[in-house]
């Protein structure tokens with residue numbers, strides 16, 4: 001369908017939401033294409049702007065940067081004397097995809113899942129209130145996941161305080177003191193000044209101009225009356241005229257955080273608090289702090305009980321139940337941690353009841369830090385319960401790291417954590433149950449590898465790639481998994497892959513590799529710069545993904561590979577590739593069910609991922625596009641890392657480097673070199 005304007009018929013092609021989920025008559029929202037040159041998509045709530053895509057630059061809409069990495073669609077805009085419109089089509093016409101404008105005003109893209117024939121949510125906007133156009137009005141700032149979404153920028157106050165208190169923030173904020181707006185010194189000697197606003201998503205609609213320095217950029221803004229703010233980054237001077245909208249305050253450490261300078265009257269910046277104001281401020285602050293403490297205490301108590309109620313209702317055996325919140329030291333320690341876990345807490349009694357007292361028949365497997373059991377709630381909902389071994393001291397740190405990270409992530413290819421329990425010396429995480437266990441069960445058992453056809457393997461490979469891409473690029477934090485391997489890919493009943501085991505994962509800022517002395521990971525999957533120098537980056541995950549891909553294609557483990565007596569799997573693959581015999585690497589079962597040129601393409605991508613130099617390896621977004629789009633030309637790979645290493649022999653680790661890694665597919669870390 002076209003979204004635009006039919007000039008001959010004088011008709012607009014738009015998308016209109018339903019009135020309610022049951023009533024398909026025209027609702028409050030509509031999407032239209034701007035017929036002017038800016039060619040943006042407007043999502044309107046009645047006549048009011050609700051969301052905008054930003055201007056079309058010929059490839060993407062400026063407010064939808066992720067379009068750069070989504071290679072599935074072809075976009076088309078057209079302006080001629082008869083019509084002006086925007087439309088899209090799919091590179092692969094067999095994929096079913098649709099765009100829906102929801103009753104709540106969200107634009108949702110849904111793709112039909114080949115296996116389940118259900119509509120999967122692929123993309124949506126606006127995702128949060130902070131992305132709604134001018135949600136906090138002009139000069140307001142928005143903070144997601146906060147009770148009070150909106151605040152005013154420093155030096156501003158609500159324009160309509162009554163509406164503001166009644167939660168209508170659309171009026172925004174106004175200056176507490178007017179700008180002087182003079183080029184030369186003002187009569188009283190005060191010129192407008194700038195105040196830094198940091199760690200935010202920048203306001204919409206800047207104008208970009210060239211400036212040689214931050215000072216020059218500041219002076220341009222200072223000498224232009226309508227300029228309200230500027231930002232200087234990489235020789236690019238951005239200035240904003242008039243109202244600032246959609247400034248979003250980001251959480252600490254968010255790699256999307258930027259800074260800008262807002263222009264304020266000098267009197268506002270130099271304000272001193274008089275002694276009577278100071279006293280009033282002190283009294284009010286004390287009163288607020290005390291009231292907040294009581295309120296938080298009350299809410300916390302209710303929250304704990306609510307978590308427990310949920311558990312009793314869902315898992316529990318109420319008569320035997322001991323309450324988690326009555327626990328002692330360990331429990332308080334957890335809550336005392338700086339970063340709290342935003343997850344429901346369950347009592348040990350109910351978790352134990354759900355697994356039939358951790359009986360052996362319910363045991364799903366055993367990892368480095370403890371055992372995993374299948375549990376069933378009273379409502380027959382299946383879960384997986386990871387119980388930390390009481391001897392494992394280090395495992396506790398990993399488990400906490402895992403809970404804190406996964407609780408903040410949401411993607412269909414990442415395993416979900418449903419809750420936790422800490423009681424006396426018991427430490428437990430509860431996950432969604434994945435009935436097909438982990439990928440290694442299918443991969444390294446020759447009788448099982450052949451059960452899955454090529455289509456399913458592609459589904460698994462693409463899912464893992466999407467999950468990693470989300471971690472590296474799209475999640476709220478940039479995350480490096482550091483322990484991607486076959487046993488950490490779980491499979492649900494429909495063989496959807498989910499990345500698990502975030503015990504080693506790290507939040508990562510910037511693009512430069514980070515160094516560590518404490519090298520953890522699994523032999524065979526670790527990149528050379530990480531195993532040998534302790535340097536990790538998103539490219540170390542790309543390396544592990546490459547090894548996994550080669551293992552899937554060949555049906556063989558990278559470690560313990562004895563096909564030839566001189567090389568490991570990567571070396572073997574490289575030798576075949578050089579001799580144009582790549583297809584001989586393939587698991588014979590796969591070769592029968594898939595076209596050779598596709599298999600060779602996948603081997604090519606795998607070899608690109610395991611190249612020696614991290615800089616030569618593609619990013620996960622490159623990998624996703626190379627795997628999914630046959631029209632993307634693939635570069636020739638260079639020789640893989642460790643390819644001349646005898647199978648089962650570990651790379652030499654220098655004697656003066658303290659950290660070491662793991663063996664035989666089990667993750668370990670020790671602090672001394674061997």
Ligand SMILES: Nc1ncnc2c1ncn2[C@@H]1O[C@H](COP(=O)(O)OP(=O)(O)OP(=O)(O)O)[C@@H](O)[C@H]1O
Nearest residue numbers: 365366367368372384431433434437438487666667
């Ligand atoms: N959510 C789950 N659903 C079903 N089975 C699971 C689930 N989580 C783990 N398992 C099973 O339990 C086994 C042990 O998992 P765990 O994550 O503790 O260790 P691992 O990843 O195999 O090893 P390591 O801890 O050394 O990395 C897995 O191999 C898998 O078969």
